[in-house]
Amino acid sequence: MKTCEICGGLGSSGTPNTICPFCSGTKESTSASKGFIEHHICGCNNTDRRNCPWCKKPCHHDASLNPRILISPI
Incomplete structure (x- = not known):
């Protein structure tokens, strides 16, 4: 499986005790993370x-x- 584009496969958003909102901590790429990368500011x-x-x-x-x-x- 491909890793999450936002957290880089870490499962967290960078701050302690937080879960990546795009993959929900699964570390796997989702349509939400792909869509965000394609259309982000x-x-x-x-x-x-x-x-x-x-x-x-x-x-x-x-x-x-x-x-x-x-x-x-x-």
Whole structure:
């Protein structure tokens, strides 16, 4: 079986004592996880602003407030 696209086959969403809402902890790919990856909004504004944490691809924002410019702290 193919592993869950969201949790990467871990069965949890990354925080302690939480179950992946897409595979329900089974670690297997579901139609919900496949659909989310196909039609998700880029989440790079929550991480490094270069790569989407969901699909691991470069930023693919389509918003007017495009966060592709990385501003380093002072």
